[in-house]
Amino acid sequence: MHNKILLTGINGQVGHALKLKFLQDEVIALSREQLDLSKVHDIRRIVREVKPDLIINPAAYTAVDKAETESELAFAINATAAQVLAEEADRLNAGLIHFSTDYVYDGTKKEAYIESDEVNPVSVYGRSKLAGEDAIRALCLPHLILRTSWVYGAYGKNFFKTILRLASERDSLRIVVDQFGAPTSSECIADAVAQLVDRWQPNQENQTGIFHLTNAGSTSWHGFSCEIINAYNCxxxxxxxxxxxVNFENIAAITTADYPTPAARPANSRLDNTKLKNTFNIELPSWQVGLQQVMQTLSL
Ligand SMILES: NC(=O)c1ccc[n+]([C@@H]2O[C@H](COP(=O)([O-])OP(=O)(O)OC[C@H]3O[C@@H](n4cnc5c(N)ncnc54)[C@H](OP(=O)(O)O)[C@@H]3O)[C@@H](O)[C@H]2O)c1
Structure with missing residues (x-):
């Protein structure tokens, strides 16, 4: 039971969805303007003022390509700030729910990744998120590190909204077909986190650590794009x-090599969610159901 929650990054996709989800609860919901995670002193001061029972930290440096040239800032927010939040939570005997990413893996595994698989990030962003995970795990406080993937929603900047914009402006699209993962809606993440907050017993040893949390199933970016167009047209x-x-015939399937980006991406981003189900009895719907739900809430 958590009486007072401190929530960061409320103008981000997941932060915004969580803010709406916890409207009824006692939540101190802070934007970047109210809590800038690049300022260590501010983090300590604000957490000590608020004295939360639980910190939920969806704020992050998420500009994957830009991180290649802004390594220091990416590490400050994704690693140092995560460490300081964990230290302050520890000091208050509070819990910490933190978010991480499929990009901690190199994507060379054939099957879906499980939490105990070897990590080997191939980008600065991935390394900075892994450093955040490691810093939290080095402390003994109760924590949940939720690795998710391919986040999108009706709110915020994301692939889903970019595809809808491009499909209304252009006659054809070229989309990568050889990276696989689970598109995961911020609304589904918020639903699952609300259930987690209810069910979490922080003192149970098996309820601390890393958990994969994505919508079920998987597809490629190309497959996701086709389904976005389909759901829109319905x-x-x-x-x-x-x-x-744009219609299906003019969405060309291209390879990662055809679409070079500053940061490398894992070819296989599929995350196995069995641990989440076995520990908390929480299962997210398929990515297609998640997409239909998001499309229903879209207003143009
Ligand atoms: N997006 C994805 O595809 C994806 C995939 C896997 C994992 N994740 C992880 O999931 C979590 C949620 O991601 P998301 O998709 O909700 O990200 P997002 O939409 O990019 O939102 C990130 C939020 O962090 C805030 N932020 C950035 N720098 C900050 C700072 N210095 N101080 C305070 N806040 C700061 C941003 O503030 P502004 O609004 O002011 O910019 C934004 O509100 C993150 O941990 C991310 O690493 C995301």
């Missing part, structure tokens, strides 16, 4: 949304 007449220019 609703657009009823909703009087404008017709898209």
């Amino acid at each position: 609703l657009h007449e009823d909703r009087k949304w404008p017709e898209l220019k």
